[in-house]
Amino acid sequence: MEIRLSREPTLYRARYLVPIIEKPLENGALITVEGRIIDVGPYEEVKRGHLGPEQDLGEVALLPAFVNAHTHLELSALKWRLTPSGSFVSWVKNLLRIRGSIRPEEFVKTAQEALKAMWHEGIGLLGDHGNTGLSISLLRESPFTAVFFREVIDFQGKSPLKDYLKDHLDDPKITFSLAPHAPYTVSPLLLQAIKAWTKKYNLPFSLHVAESPEEVEFLLTGEGPIRELLEGRGQWSSSFVAPGLRPVFYLDRLGILDGDTICVHLSQASEEELTLLAERRARPCICLRSNTFLGVGVPRLPLMLELGLKPCLGTDSLASNDKLSILAEMATVHRFFPEISPEIILKMATLWGAEALKQKGAGYIAPGARADLLICPIPEGLPSKELFSFLITQPAEQLGRLYG
Ligand SMILES: [Zn+2]
Incomplete structure (x- = not known):
């Protein structure tokens, strides 16, 4: 079921509204005008x-579309071409080698297919990282709202920041930001310069952090293998002095951890690193299926929640995942963590992703929010206390959309 919103004020009734910021509302209704929600409450x-006009959607739950806070559309052509190789750096080397052998039109075609699949999976907002910018025009033509992070890789810090700003967009659907790839692929000065730039424009800042044992060792x-990789690619910098710190402490020393930093x-x-992240109010983005594919370790999600962090979910790319699906991530x-409540998992998949990407009005249902909604049929007699565990275990085929 795919329903385009009427432009005039229209009421939609559903058995459940799942606002995320409040408890679910049984027999609820909302009114939309021109893609925005203007009223929410009990139907009567x-x-x-x-x-x-009004439309009764019937025995369904209405919830906000999912947020994929971290992906790389431009790597979609690598699907099934890489296997876990036992080491993170070997996987990176294979990725670079195979990427070099793929024709440009294949990158575009597979990115288009990946976008289509994400729409089918109920995703409405994306945080997309890219080195080439090939996904920008695809995102602009798509029904998604997106943050495009132009990813910077330069360990020698030779390229001026302005070289990366040529894609700077003024687009209602795409927010453009810069993102350093990781603490081991970008020079300390460039990391700080990018943070200063995103801060100046009040943009989200995102980077891969503490992903592999090799990164920590470096x-x-x-x-270790990361130094060898940098040397092999002519990217080693003789002026670099290892900080002797674990990744999060290193980033903190550079002053780039704050509430707008997505790790x-x-x-x-x-535990010490997560405690510091909680103090800085940074935003973890968990890509658990990618982590298990690469065998790099499992993030300590229950501890993050205990510390008051608000993790969001990402898929990473099809080079380390078989699908870009937030349903599969949930x-x-x-x-992995049956002790985490399904309600919190759904929050990670919606509101906390939108907040991390600094997209106001996304990831929840309330007056003023975007009407980018999922329609999930609810079986008769489903007890309300089972609603969240039902919602996070649905196959994509069950979901309809209400958007426009
Ligand atoms: Zn990534």
Whole structure:
């Protein structure tokens, strides 16, 4: 079921509204005008002041579309071409080698297919990282709202920041930001310069952090497979002195951790690092299916929640995942951490992703929010206390959309 929103004020009634920021509302209704929600509440109340058309969606739950806070569309051509190789750096080397052998038109075609698949999976907002910018025009033509992070890789810090700003967009659908790839692929000065730039424009800042044991080893000692990789690619910098710190402490020393910093992965982050991230109010982005594919470790999600962090979910790319599906990520989180409540998992998949990407009005249902909604049929007799566990375990085929 795919319903385009009427432009005039229209009331939609559903058995459940799942606002995320409040408890679910049974027999609820909302009114939309030109893609925005203007009223939400119990059906009888909302109906009272409404003179326009109304549509009863029936025995369904209405919830906000999912947020994929971290992906790389431009790597979609690598699907099934890489296998876990036992080491993170071997996987990176294979990725670089195979990427070089793929024709340009294949990158575009597979990115288009990946976007289509994400729409089918109920995703409405994306945080997309790219080195080439090939996904920008695809995103612009798509029904998604997106943050496009132009990813910077330059360990020698030779390229001026302005070289990366040529894609700067003024687009209602795409927010353009810069993102350093990781603490081991971008020079310390460039990391700080990018943070200063995103801060100046009040943009989200996102980077891969504490993903692999090799990254931790490199920042602690300056040695290991990552140093060899940098040397092999002519990217080693003789002026670099290993900070002797774990990744999160290193980033904190550079002054780039704050509430607008998205730390992607954290599969190797220690308790002390997570405690510091909580103090800085940084935003973890968990890509659990990618982590398990690469065998780099499992993020300590229950501890993050205990510390008051608000993790969001990402898929990473099809080079380390077989699908770009937040439903699959939620199901995997649920399997790994049955102690985390389905309500929190759904929050990670919606509101906390939108907040991390600094997209106001996304990821929840309330007056003023975007009407980018999922329609999920609810079986008769489903007890309300089972609603969240039902919602996070649905196959994509069950979902309809209400958008426009
Ligand atoms: Zn990534």
